[in-house]
Amino acid sequence: MKVTVFGIGYVGLVQAAVLAEVGHEVCCVDVDAQKVENLKNGIIPIYEPGLTPLVQSNYEAGRLLFTTDAKEAVEFGELQFIAVGTPPDEDGSADLQYVQAVAKTIATYMPGPRIVIDKSTVPVGTGDKVKATIAETLAARGAELEYHVVSNPEFLKEGAAVSDCMRPDRIVIGTDSDHVKDVMTELYAPFNRNHDRIIFMDVRSAELTKYAANCMLATKISFMNEMANIAEMVGADIENVRNGIGSDERIGYHFIYPGCGYGGSCFPKDVQALVKTSEQIGYDSKILKAVEAVNAKQKTKLFELINRHFNGDIAGKTVALWGLSFKPKTDDMREASSRVLMQLLWEAGAKVQAYDPEAMEETQRIFGSRADLNLMGTKEAALNGADMLVICTEWQSFRAPDFDLIKAQLAEPVIFDGRNLYDPVRLADRGFSYYAIGRGLSIKQG
Ligand code: UDX
Numbered sequence: 001m002k003v004t005v006f007g008i009g010y011v012g013l014v015q016a017a018v019l020a021e022v023g024h025e026v027c028c029v030d031v032d033a034q035k036v037e038n039l040k041n042g043i044i045p046i047y048e049p050g051l052t053p054l055v056q057s058n059y060e061a062g063r064l065l066f067t068t069d070a071k072e073a074v075e076f077g078e079l080q081f082i083a084v085g086t087p088p089d090e091d092g093s094a095d096l097q098y099v100q101a102v103a104k105t106i107a108t109y110m111p112g113p114r115i116v117i118d119k120s121t122v123p124v125g126t127g128d129k130v131k132a133t134i135a136e137t138l139a140a141r142g143a144e145l146e147y148h149v150v151s152n153p154e155f156l157k158e159g160a161a162v163s164d165c166m167r168p169d170r171i172v173i174g175t176d177s178d179h180v181k182d183v184m185t186e187l188y189a190p191f192n193r194n195h196d197r198i199i200f201m202d203v204r205s206a207e208l209t210k211y212a213a214n215c216m217l218a219t220k221i222s223f224m225n226e227m228a229n230i231a232e233m234v235g236a237d238i239e240n241v242r243n244g245i246g247s248d249e250r251i252g253y254h255f256i257y258p259g260c261g262y263g264g265s266c267f268p269k270d271v272q273a274l275v276k277t278s279e280q281i282g283y284d285s286k287i288l289k290a291v292e293a294v295n296a297k298q299k300t301k302l303f304e305l306i307n308r309h310f311n312g313d314i315a316g317k318t319v320a321l322w323g324l325s326f327k328p329k330t331d332d333m334r335e336a337s338s339r340v341l342m343q344l345l346w347e348a349g350a351k352v353q354a355y356d357p358e359a360m361e362e363t364q365r366i367f368g369s370r371a372d373l374n375l376m377g378t379k380e381a382a383l384n385g386a387d388m389l390v391i392c393t394e395w396q397s398f399r400a401p402d403f404d405l406i407k408a409q410l411a412e413p414v415i416f417d418g419r420n421l422y423d424p425v426r427l428a429d430r431g432f433s434y435y436a437i438g439r440g441l442s443i444k445q446g
Pocket of ligand 1: 154155156157159214221254259261266267326327
């Protein structure tokens with residue numbers, strides 16, 4: 001099948017590459033000419049395991065095309081995916097200007113019937129707005145062409161985007177058209193194996209499904225962070241509690257890891273957007289607001305622990321910081337907890353020596369050169385002459401470090417761990433003050 005994908009970001013590029021991999025012909029279009037040129041030369045704009053070879057081989061095989069020419073792109077595929085960004089507006093609601101601009105472009109150039117598929121995460125009701133834009137634009141052209149607007153949200157996780165897309169646990173499709181159902185079933189047939197993974201529903205339910213999924217996951221995390229704070233104060237260990245509750249199948253072990261807060265391009269934005277949607281319809285979403293507030297507070301948690309340990313005397317201290325990305329296996333820094341921590345440390349007059357396996361360039365891009373930020377080549381180098389070690393991201397390479405070296409390098413053997421990577425008892429035995437999240441027992445020792 002011939003498919004066009006508008007927007008070569010995370011979602012668009014991964015979706016395009018896997019569709020090409022199973023044999024569809026895919027034309028990717030973006031307004032960023034440099035990005036398009038780079039992709040033609042095999043330069044991928046994001047770090048995502050497995051993506052580079054997938055893009056390169058499908059481009060070489062001629063199944064994956066890159067262009068800035070919107071007219072050519074609209075003419076190319078009967079199926080037109082919209083995968084452009086929906087950044088939060090100043091008030092937290094999703095900004096639909098890019099989605100609407102693409103809808104207009106499609107309607108301006110479509111030479112025949114088109115199925116327009118919304119992949120971007122958009123508020124409930126966007127499908128109708130996109131439909132209206134297409135109708136208006138076609139009317140202005142004096143063209144009477146058949147079109148359908150479909151909601152097909154993505155559920156991919158950064159760092160596992162290619163495998164999530166190749167082996168989706170569900171494919172949600174919002175449409176009321178039997179023709180669209182047939183076409184989408186054919187499109188996704190290569191991914192719909194072992195059991196039927198396609199769930200058809202109406203457009204609005206599909207749009208809300210995406211928000212409900214992300215908000216449920218964000219809720220689990222904020223709930224656990226709240227439990228961790230309680231555990232700490234009552235002298236319990238949240239890691240024991242996590243094990244204790246996760247074994248109940250109704251709760252499960254996934255997404256109950258306490259930490260220094262969730263970040264990324266989805267959870268913060270989607271929780272905010274659903275709060276905003278609720279406001280607009282006159283509904284007071286108490287849980288969602290609390291999820292957001294707990295998370296914002298949790299991002300300051302490491303700073304509070306540091307401040308308490310040093311009795312507020314942080315000015316002039318050097319902080320070795322391991323992990324900058326919002327989670328492992330990505331270079332994405334959007335809404336990362338490390339950013340909140342660094343800002344607070346800088347405001348308090350501390351200096352940061354940071355290391356991350358992938359996000360160094362991104363950090364440099366965001367913060368530029370500043371005297372109180374040194375980006376170091378290795379995790380060991382970050383320790384050099386530092387007063388403390390702080391961990392924001394649970395990269396595998398941080399899980400079994402050389403504790404003797406850490407102790408030798410730090411002015412004082414103290415670790416603040418935002419991801420609960422180590423055993424508090426073993427660290428105490430080695431002479432460390434070890435602060436983690438929700439581990440009251442360790443904090444007493446520290
Ligand atoms: C998320 C959803 O998982 C995905 O289904 C959706 O399509 C997009 O949003 P992503 O943002 O890539 O994916 O990352 P995810 O792995 O879900 O982690 C999000 C944040 O939550 C990270 O900052 C992570 O550290 C944090 N997290 C996750 C926790 O703090 N505790 C957990 O138990 C799980």
